[in-house]
Amino acid sequence: MDRRSFLTLTTAGAAGLLASGGALLGSAVRFLFPSVYYEPPQKFKVGYAKDFPIGIPTFLPQEKIYIFRDEAKGFSAASAVCTHLGCTVQWFANDQRFHCPCHGSVFSADGAVVHGPAPKPLQWIEVTLAKDGQLQVDKNRSVADSYHLILPS
Amino acid sequence: MSALLKDLYRSIFRGDPPSTDKGKSELVFYNVWLHIHPAKVRKEHLKVGHTLYLGFISFFLFLILVVTGVALMLYYHPHPAKAYQDMKDLQFVVFLGPFLRNMHRWAAHAMVLFVFLHMCRVFYTGSYKAPRQFNWVVGVWLLLLTLGLSFTGYLLPWDQLAYWAITVGTNIAAYAPLAGPQIRILLLGGHSIGDQALLRFYVLHVCILPALVIALTMVHFWRIRKDGGLSRPLWKLDADSAPQGEPPRPGPASAEKTYGLMEVVTGKPLFEVLTPAEEEDLVFSYPYAFFREGVAFLLTVAATMVVSLVWNAPLEEIANPAKTPNPAKAPWYFLGLQEMVSHSAFLGGVLVPTLMVLALLALPYLDRNPSRRHADRRLVLWAFTVFAIANIVLILIGTFFRGAGWALVWPWAATAGGHG
Numbered sequence A: 001m002d003r004r005s006f007l008t009l010t011t012a013g014a015a016g017l018l019a020s021g022g023a024l025l026g027s028a029v030r031f032l033f034p035s036v037y038y039e040p041p042q043k044f045k046v047g048y049a050k051d052f053p054i055g056i057p058t059f060l061p062q063e064k065i066y067i068f069r070d071e072a073k074g075f076s077a078a079s080a081v082c083t084h085l086g087c088t089v090q091w092f093a094n095d096q097r098f099h100c101p102c103h104g105s106v107f108s109a110d111g112a113v114v115h116g117p118a119p120k121p122l123q124w125i126e127v128t129l130a131k132d133g134q135l136q137v138d139k140n141r142s143v144a145d146s147y148h149l150i151l152p153s
Numbered sequence B: 001m002s003a004l005l006k007d008l009y010r011s012i013f014r015g016d017p018p019s020t021d022k023g024k025s026e027l028v029f030y031n032v033w034l035h036i037h038p039a040k041v042r043k044e045h046l047k048v049g050h051t052l053y054l055g056f057i058s059f060f061l062f063l064i065l066v067v068t069g070v071a072l073m074l075y076y077h078p079h080p081a082k083a084y085q086d087m088k089d090l091q092f093v094v095f096l097g098p099f100l101r102n103m104h105r106w107a108a109h110a111m112v113l114f115v116f117l118h119m120c121r122v123f124y125t126g127s128y129k130a131p132r133q134f135n136w137v138v139g140v141w142l143l144l145l146t147l148g149l150s151f152t153g154y155l156l157p158w159d160q161l162a163y164w165a166i167t168v169g170t171n172i173a174a175y176a177p178l179a180g181p182q183i184r185i186l187l188l189g190g191h192s193i194g195d196q197a198l199l200r201f202y203v204l205h206v207c208i209l210p211a212l213v214i215a216l217t218m219v220h221f222w223r224i225r226k227d228g229g230l231s232r233p234l235w236k237l238d239a240d241s242a243p244q245g246e247p248p249r250p251g252p253a254s255a256e257k258t259y260g261l262m263e264v265v266t267g268k269p270l271f272e273v274l275t276p277a278e279e280e281d282l283v284f285s286y287p288y289a290f291f292r293e294g295v296a297f298l299l300t301v302a303a304t305m306v307v308s309l310v311w312n313a314p315l316e317e318i319a320n321p322a323k324t325p326n327p328a329k330a331p332w333y334f335l336g337l338q339e340m341v342s343h344s345a346f347l348g349g350v351l352v353p354t355l356m357v358l359a360l361l362a363l364p365y366l367d368r369n370p371s372r373r374h375a376d377r378r379l380v381l382w383a384f385t386v387f388a389i390a391n392i393v394l395i396l397i398g399t400f401f402r403g404a405g406w407a408l409v410w411p412w413a414a415t416a417g418g419h420g
Helices: A003-032 B002-012 B021-029 B054-073 B080-092 B097-124 B133-155 B160-173 B180-188 B195-226 B234-239 B261-266 B276-280 B285-310 B332-341 B345-366 B378-400
Strands: A043-048 A058-060 A065-070 A074-079 A090-092 A097-099 A113-115 A124-129 A134-143 B040-042 B282-284
Touching: A065 A134, A074 A134, B021 B282, B021 B285, B040 B285, B054 B097, B054 B195, B054 B285, B080 B097, B080 B195, B097 B133, B097 B285, B097 B332, B097 B378, B133 B160, B133 B195, B133 B332, B133 B345, B160 B180, B160 B195, B160 B332, B160 B345, B180 B195, B276 B282, B282 B285, B332 B345, B332 B378, B345 B378
Parallel strands: none
Antiparallel strands: A043 A134, A058 A065, A065 A074, A074 A124, A090 A097, A124 A134, B040 B282
């Protein structure tokens, strides 16, 4: 074997080894991410409009969302998950604010951060009317805090 | 028959009886477990005042945790539907269940404390200095693994503490730069906290993290021997100014002589000649070192048992995703972290802890001052003390001065968390 082919073979071998190692590492990382997530759907129905009281936000514990019904403005929905570290915020009627028990973040009624470590306002999510007349919420669809669903009366 | 039994015994225990000096040496020399010590050790290293046996106690607590942990595994299913029920069974149905669970929990708390105290001892005696820098690094990793084992451990009961600790812990991870959200998915095995997350933390707790602790502990112990044994006590530094436990360096070889492998590696003659004074400084590891370590072991086990008989391990209500407890407090060793993230999730949860760990890892390389005497180390002693006290103060604030909604309150008004 001459010098040239020896070096070529060695380089090819080293490259092959490196590529296999990389592929192995990549596969290992990919393995750790599940291919199927058996998780609750992000889009779900929450009930009929008449079931929601006016003025007081309704907390849906399973979905961790608040549904608001305003006499004039209609329906809106906010995620109850604190934007800081994910604890569930609680609505306090006495000061009309959301309080997070974990690290003390406080949000106003429109979701803005009043004080505390939360970096972002609460997430407002889309409320639509499903064909069967129920309200439908999609947690994957963020909306502005001005978003409201007004039902035709 | 008796010849057969004698053969059997001699095939297992090869040395002379340990009543003779040769037997005492051979007992250590021929035993895979006991030869963690040399046949003889320095008297000063057995002094309680030098090490307070803090490293040993940490290791013994780990042994207690392995034994009680394996026992608990027999009655535990890592599934949200079963885990909490298993806790209730351990509390009320399983024979010795409460005792084993108490021992496991209190030994875990004690291990965090003793690993920290051990680190402080090694720091204040300057024992991380050359040639022991790398063993300090191994020790810092063991501290982090201890905290990781504690975190993954208290998630398993699937009570309120568990659920909200996973919530907060994995959300802190999501603040990590670049791959934060991916790390969170990796830890949870999904986007929300459910059976996948519990299973992953279980595997981490009973398999991956303990395996790493065992591997690093072996390195940690091995390095003590290879770095020339324990560091010499500070009071000996003033007594004699001999080089402080430098690792043997190969000396110049002579062409006149054939060297054995041991001599080549250690650079010392195979049969060392000790001066009478040096000889006077040594005692046989068996029985002197092993006896003291045995006492430390029994005291550790006894203390853990007494605590476990008197106080029950905390268990909160079953995990309820709909309701965050108020206040939701982590166990004491994470309350400093919780206090920091209550000011900023990224700064307090990611940046500052990362910098603290990096500072600890780099300490033996940044502190290039070879002297171990306190008089020569004013600056670094001051810096470490501030670091240690800052951590303790943050923990105290989190424990005693934070109430509902994480508001600052007086200790008598604080809900003490109840996570013990």
